[in-house]
Amino acid sequence: MAGSEPPRRGALVTGTAGFIGFHTAAALLARGDDVVAADVVNDYYDVSLKEARLAELEAIAERSAGTYRFHRIDLADQAAVTELFEAGGFDRVIHLAAQAGVRHSLQAPHDYVSSNLVAFTNILEACRYGEIAHLTYASTSSVYGANTKLPFAEGDGADHPLQFYAATKRANELMAHAYSHLFALPTTGLRFFTVYGPWGRPDMALFKFTAAILAGEPIEVFNRGNHTRDFTFVDDIVEGVVRVSDRPAMPDPDFDAQAPDPATSDAPFRIFNIGNSAPAKLSDYIAALEGALGREARKTLLPLQPGDVPDTFADMRRLEAATGYRPRTSIAVGVARFVEWYRAYYGV
Secondary structure (H helix, E strand, O other), rough: OOOOOOOEEEEEOOOOOHHHHHHHHHHHHHOOEEEEEEEEOOOOOOHHHHHHHOOOOOHHHHOOOOEEEOOOOOOOOHHHHHHHHHHHHOOOOOOOOOOOOOOOOHHOHHHHHHHHHHHHHHHHHHHHOOHHHHHHHEHHHHHHHOOOOOEEEOOOOOOOOOOOOHHHHHHHHHHHHHHHHHHHOOOOEEEEEEEOOOOOOOOOOHHHHHHHHOOOEEEEEHHOOOOOOOOEEEHHHHHHHHHHHHHOOOOOOOOOOOOOOOOOOOOEEEEEEEEEOEEEHHHHHHHHHHHHHHHOEEEEOOOOOOOOEEEEEEHHHHHHHHHHOOOOOOOHHHHHHHHHHHHHHOOO
């Protein structure tokens, strides 16, 4: 009807007590979307930080035109996921919940089976029966594994993961394709490249380095700081996530079954890199942190860790062509914004 209000947009965002999930839910609320949030709030790292993120989301929701509901559930619990979807309030899903951490997967692989494989199966099944318009989910640049061809491109192979974490995320991509093919469920996987920024994860390098430098303690610099990473600021990442979620995957009319592109399909399935496309040395990242803190780091230089890859570099042409996404935040600016948040949050 002419002049009527446009239909409200509703999204289920999983992993909202986590780093990227929190920022994604906040961005959706800021533009007035309805958000249904879910997280188990496990103790993989500081639970108080996760609870603080959830409290911040509640505050953001109070200022938003959109509605907000949070469900504290384990997505590996099939009955709980079914109940969540039956409660409704959303027509698309942004699945960012997962057991993260490359090194933790060397010690606790069963955590990844439950959080990354069983939970993802439950999400796929619920999306199938809930007739969800689009499932966007987190993958990782770690799937490129033993591939050393730079920049990493979605059309290249990603079948030689170097850690169990990466293997579970690659499995998610294959599982998603099966559901896209069998049930015409639109799915888009996003391969994240080294995300950093305010409200970040304490198990990641920037957080660890900041805490150590402020405490006057040495930092462990693996590969002597010589490896490169496509460090990507969280606001840029979230912009890409939202842009992708707004554009459901479609079948590729040019898909060639005789020479299949692993990132597209004749089903509604896509995979995109999402990074900065401007890799920097770890040593330069540390230098930016030293500048933001006004302190010099004491460095313990160590060899490359087991399971780590020497370099990452995202080819961003496909995502830019599909959504217009372009990262805008330099490392100097992004690191300074993290330090500003860290000092305010911890009062240091």
